[in-house]
Amino acid sequence: MVAPASSFRPTLLLTRPAAQSQRFAQDVRAILGADWPILLSPMSRLDMLTTTLPLDGVETLVFTSETGVAAFLRLSRRRDLRAWCVGERTAQAARAAGLPVVIGPGDGSRMIDAIIDEDPQGVLLHIHGLHMAVDVARKLTEAGLKARGVTAYDQIALPPTPDALALLLGGSPILLPLFSARAAQLLTRLNPLPRAPLLIAAISPAVAEAAAILLPARIQVAKEPNAAMMLDAVQGLIAAGPP
Numbered sequence: 001m002v003a004p005a006s007s008f009r010p011t012l013l014l015t016r017p018a019a020q021s022q023r024f025a026q027d028v029r030a031i032l033g034a035d036w037p038i039l040l041s042p043m044s045r046l047d048m049l050t051t052t053l054p055l056d057g058v059e060t061l062v063f064t065s066e067t068g069v070a071a072f073l074r075l076s077r078r079r080d081l082r083a084w085c086v087g088e089r090t091a092q093a094a095r096a097a098g099l100p101v102v103i104g105p106g107d108g109s110r111m112i113d114a115i116i117d118e119d120p121q122g123v124l125l126h127i128h129g130l131h132m133a134v135d136v137a138r139k140l141t142e143a144g145l146k147a148r149g150v151t152a153y154d155q156i157a158l159p160p161t162p163d164a165l166a167l168l169l170g171g172s173p174i175l176l177p178l179f180s181a182r183a184a185q186l187l188t189r190l191n192p193l194p195r196a197p198l199l200i201a202a203i204s205p206a207v208a209e210a211a212a213i214l215l216p217a218r219i220q221v222a223k224e225p226n227a228a229m230m231l232d233a234v235q236g237l238i239a240a241g242p243p
């Protein structure tokens with residue numbers, strides 16, 4: 001979708017960790033213009049954990065985030081293990097490190113199905129954060145595969161910045177991309193709940209469901225669970241005009 005020609009210019013509020021928010025902000029401004037109003041208010045911080053990776057018998061790594069890749073690279077010098085990656089962005093990080101990559105369909109549930117269909121030999125190791133949308137190792141084990149998981153990082157919740165809180169409690173529409181169910185859940189814990197009309201771009205139906213308690217003025221689910229389709233969803237919300 002091309003950038004919409006519209007006088008409707010709601011502030012884009014980005015709540016992902018700082019690096020991911022900054023990257024998405026750059027992508028948005030490349031399409032909508034350098035002067036588009038954007039407010040960064042990370043509502044989580046990624047903290048790497050010191051842990052041991054149980055690599056005995058492991059032939060395949062499973063990554064559901066770029067952070068999982070970064071955690072593995074920090075904890076191990078092995079670069080010969082196959083890496084199932086949830087989507088292209090995660091695959092880019094693994095490929096850059098020299099890992100042989102298999103690219104999944106973009107979300108954890110569908111990647112689990114793809115791995116089960118492949119029926120790989122040896123142990124699969126899912127490197128994940130403390131908060132998981134899906135217990136990948138458990139699902140794979142239930143399907144008859146040898147799998148285990150290791151918690152290699154934590155996602156520490158952060159409060160919204162004062163500017164973000166004022167925006168959420170105000171009356172102006174907000175563009176709000178949500179890339180995970182937990183991102184939605186962190187917003188639902190605010191007291192009071194946001195009062196501003198929320199125009200939510202959800203990366204998946206599950207995220208849209210988690211965001212329902214926020215009573216969004218409008219919600220659009222990305223056609224595919226990736227950053228490009230989230231950009232498309234954001235533009236669709238703008239093109240639809242004020243709620």
